[in-house]
Structure formats: structure tokens, C-alpha cells
């Protein structure tokens with residue numbers, strides 16, 4: 158099966174992030190056909206999935222549609238999947254992993270549809286090549302995604318394989334770290350593009366500051382990954398991929414000229430943030446300091462101050478935090494004039510203690526917890 162044709166590409170993301178993912182996709186000059194809570198859809202060539210995997214900061218997975226069909230039973234799923242020329246897509250000795258999301262009253266367990274789909278692929282491979290590919294949960298090789306809703310099914314090649322959200326630099330996550338793609342989305346939502354200062358008190362493991370450094374460098378987050386699903390396909394275009402990487406590397410050589418400052422009251426948090434930034438190769442771009450957030454140096458100039466305080470769900474208790482949120486408001490008023498202040502939190506009662514009126518409230522999610530990024534203009 159020649160994959161050199163235009164088809165639907167579904168780019169998935171965490172709930173609430175799709176407006177920022179949509180912007181990113183459009184900035185790469187793709188036109189978005191539709192978007193929903195956990196993804197955006199474009200129509201493009203298979204080879205474009207390489208660029209999407211390399212460049213997108215807020216995406217989870219890039220999925221290329223192989224087949225969309227009416228599906229009324231597990232046998233139907235097996236037969237229609239078996240018709241696809243898998244032997245032209247998958248090399249004989251590759252390892253396959255299947256991921257299903259099923260919303261069909263007849264199917265109680267998505268493991269069952271995983272098995273059916275995997276059997277159809279493996280049986281087809283055995284019939285056409287004589288070789289039986291291995292299969293299992295490991296997503297570092299060929300990954301096939303199935304969505305099955307009522308009587309409709311979609312089969313996608315997962316060109317990312319593992320989640321793009323795991324940038325691989327966070328060796329020491331600490332407790333309550335922000336997912337890398339969420340940190341990127343928060344920065345993009347704040348309007349950060351590397352051309353002003355970025356101050357991140359309460360930095361924890363440093364995710365926001367590190368993602369800011371990557372944005373300021375114009376460094377493609379995919380440069381940190383060495384393995385993608387598309388690399389395991391039969392017709393992987395190594396030259397095209399190497400050239401894309403080379404171009405992205407050249408672009409990322411510029412040194413940003415604005416401050417990125419990350420502080421935390423806990424020594425071990427700052428030590429972890431420094432280590433993570435080193436792993437990511439951006440430690441020289443961030444000024445780290447152990448201090449109470451109120452003592453963070455705010456350089457003259459313009460920029461954003463972004464705090465992600467504890468909010469009583471995973472760390473600390475809401476009572477203890479009342480004082481902290483009040484002090485954040487005072488800190489904004491007394492030390493951050495001229496800057497835009499941002500608080501990312503999952504506790505809107507605590508936000509009332511800040512004592513400032515927010516100019517924007519952008520919804521996000523951390524797992525199931527509804528969160529907000531609140532913006533304060535501190536003039």
C-alpha cells in the first residue's frame with residue numbers, strides 16, 4: 158500500500174488544549190478541517206506527519222487514517238481490517254501494538270477489539286509473507302489505533318508511537334509536575350513567544366521554564382525524540398526525516414536575549430529543575446534560585462510571571478494555601494508592575510484570595526481536574 162496520498166490526519170491532545178494545538182497546526186501552514194476537545198483534524202499527505210511530529214508542542218499523537226468503515230460486529234472489524242494490505246505497510250519482523258477506544262454497547266471490553274484487530278493484521282501478514290509479527294503493549298514500534306463508535310470504525314496508523322508529551326528531559330519529576338504539553342499550552346495561552354522575560358516562581362521540576370526556553374530557542378520539541386512510529390514502517394523516508402531534523406536544528410541555534418527565571422522555595426525542587434534543564438540542554442538559558450516566590454527578582458522590562466501554586470488537590474491543603482494566594486496578589490501588585498501575571502490553578506475558591514480582578518480565565522484540565530489559567534494585568 159503506497160501511503161503517498163492525502164487523507165485525514167487526526168492530531169490528538171489533552172482535553173482543553175485543542176485551541177492552542179489548532180494555532181500551532183495553522184502556523185505550520187496546514188488548514189484545520191475540524192477540531193474538538195481532544196484533537197484537531199487536517200487533510201494532508203502521509204509524509205507531512207513527520208513535520209507535525211517534529212514541530213508540535215501541544216500534541217499527544219499524530220494519527221494517519223488508513224480506513225473508515227461501517228462496523229457492526231467484531232467479525233466485521235476482523236474482516237474489514239484483514240482486507241487492508243498490511244504486508245505493504247509493516248516490515249515482516251516488526252512488533253505491533255494496537256490501541257482501541259470503543260464506544261459500542263456490544264463491546265464491553267476494549268481489550269477484545271484490540272485482540273480482534275491484532276489478529277486480523279497478524280493473520281494477513283502470515284498469509285502474505287509467511288512471517289508472524291510479534292505484538293503486545295509496547296508502543297515503541299508499529300502502533301495502530303482503532304476508534305469504534307456505534308456502527309462506525311476508523312483505523313489509524315499512529316505515526317508518533319509513544320506520546321509526544323514525554324519529551325524525555327524530565328528525569329526528576331517531583332510531585333505534581335505539569336505535563337510538558339500542558340506547560341507549553343499554558344505558555345502559548347499566555348502569549349509567550351520568547352521575545353520578553355518569563356518569570357516562573359514556584360517552578361517545581363522546571364517544566365514551564367524549560368518549555369519556555371524551547372519556545373525562545375525555536376527548538377522543535379521532536380528533536381528530543383529518537384524513535385517514532387513512522388520510523389518502523391516499510392517505506393520510511395530516512396532522507397526526508399534527516400533533512401527536516403537538520404533544518405530544525407539550524408533554526409534552533411539562535412540564542413534568546415530575554416530572561417527566563419525559575420525559583421522555588423525547596424532546594425530539591427530547584428536541583429531537580431536544574432538537572433531536567435541540563436538534560437534538555439537549556440540550563441544555560443534559565444536563571445535558577447532557591448527562594449520564596451516573594452523574593453524572586455523581577456528584572457526591569459516587560460514579560461510574564463507565571464505561577465503554578467499547589468491547589469489542595471494533590472499537594473498541601475486548601476487552608477494552608479489561603480495565605481499563599483493572598484501573598485501572590487500582593488507580590489503581583491508590589492513587585493511585578495508592567496508585567497502580566499498568570500496563575501494556573503485547579504481551585505477557584507483560592508483564586509478569590511488573590512484580591513485582584515483577572516482579565517482572562519482560560520480553561521484547562523489536569524487529568525479530571527478542571528483548572529484555569531488566570532491572567533492579571535498589573536499596571
Ligand SMILES: C[S@@+](CC[C@H](N)C(=O)[O-])C[C@H]1O[C@@H](n2cnc3c(N)ncnc32)[C@H](O)[C@@H]1O
Pocket residue numbers: 330331332333334335336358359360361362363364365420421422423426448449450451465466467472481
Ligand atoms: C504544583 S508545584 C509546581 C509544579 C511545576 N509546575 C512542575 O511542572 O513541576 C508547586 C511548587 O511551589 C513550590 N512552593 C510552595 N510554596 C512556595 C513558596 N512560598 N515560595 C516558592 N515556592 C513555593 C513548591 O515547592 C512546589 O514545587
